[in-house]
Amino acid sequence: MDVSFVGTPPIQDLLDRVAGVSSPEGDPRLKAIVRDLIESIMTVIVRHDIGEDEVWGAVSYLQKSAGEFGLLMPGTGIEHFLDLLMDAKDAEAGRTGGTPRTIEGPLYVENAPLVDNDANLTSDPDDTDTLYMTGRVRGPDGEAVENVILHVWHADSKGFYSHFDPTHEQTPFNNRRRIRLGADGRYAFHSKMPNGYSVPPGGASDTLMKALGRHGNRPAHVHFFVEAPGYRQLTTQINFGDDPFAADDFAFGTREGLLPVPNRQGDTAHIAFDFELQRADEKADETFSTRERLVVA
Template sequence: MNTDFVNSQAIQELLDRASGADAEGGDTRLKAITRDLLEAIMTVIVKYDVDESEFWNAIGFFQKGVGEFGLIVPGVGLEHFMDLVMDARDTEAGLTGGTPRTIEGPLYVEGAPLVEGDVDLSTDPDDTDTLYMTGEVKGPDGEAVTNAILHVWHANSKGFYSHFDPTGAQTPFNNRRRIKLGTDGRYAFHSKMPSGYSVPPQGATERLMHALGRHGNRPAHVHFFIEAPGYRTLTTQINFGDDPFAKDDFAFGTREGLLPVPNRQGSSAVIAFDFYLQRAHAARDEAFSSRVRTNA
């Protein structure tokens, strides 16, 4: 069947009714987006001759996999795509420089303890090496960013995050802190070395990745939010440059400039890494996105 079928009067009228385009009231922008999304899905169904069983199998996949949407979205590149879109919009607006943004991922938890000084992130014992990370938070001219708060979170040596650990072994906020920085913008923390991990076995994400001929592995990494008065909030993460999946991250979180190689000596590994923020041009630049996040 030719995709011109979607342009037929009957289908176009269906799209208008389904999206509310021919109805009064409602959100005009949402109507337009809904209509275009539905039309794109209908076009794919016709283009690839999707039959009834394939259609309902796809619906069933998403129904059963709803708990893994936070993994599926980065796994199919959509979260990274949003980073690329925001980069392109910045370029168009003449906003350049700063530490690259990259995906947040689905495992941030609000309300981590707010601490100062040389911080130990790890509450729980973990039979692994110790990671030491230090650096500065700077502005676009190299100035120290004052009164910044650095949110940091990462997995344990088994690849599990507190609050999401299927073994139930971790205490709340293990390997999670908000660090209040001083006037010099310097930070320092240490923790038990995180490990890379794979998506849940036999879960929706793994089944999708295997069906696409892909793996579901992430390299060892550490997540960050950085917020400071007068600067744009930064969402980023570092991937360990010596991890075998450093440049083959299933979630597309790897970006140039975010691949430090830890200096490993004995049972310690040290990373020195400076963050550079852009200046805020509007109040919304200092805020986080409205993404739904876990609140403990």
């Protein structure tokens, strides 16, 4: 069957009815989006001659994978695509410079302890090396950014995040802090070295990766939100440049400029990394996206 079938009057009429085109009620923007989305799905079904069993198999997969949508978004490249799209919009608007943005991932937790500089992120015993990170937060002209809140979170040496640890052994907010910086924009913290992780074995993400001939591994990395009055909020992360998965991150979080190699000495590792923020054009630029995040009192 040729994909022109989707353009026939009966199918086009069906799409109009699905999207409520003739109804004066509802959101016109949502109507247009839903119509285009459903039409795209129909086109894919016809183009690849997807049968009824395959369609319902996909529905079953999606129903079972609801708990892993946060992993499927980066694993399918959609979260990285959003970063690339925002980069392109910035370029069109003449916005340049700044530390590259990259994916947030699904494992941020709100209300981490707010602490002063030179913070220890790790609350639990962890028999591994100690990571030290230092650097500065600067503006586009090299100025020190004042009143910065640096959000930091990462996994433990097993690759597990507090609040998402399947062993339930970590205390709340282990390896999670919000650090209040001084007027010089300098930051410093230490923690126990994180390890990379794999998607849950046998889960929805693992099933899809194997079907695509891919793996579900991430390199060791550290996540950041950087916020300060007058500057655009930055969502980014560093991947350890010496990790074997740094060049093959299943979540596509690796970006040029975000691959420092830890200076490993004995039982310690040191990373020096500076952040550069862009100035905010409006108040909304300073705020976080409205995606749903885990909230813990």
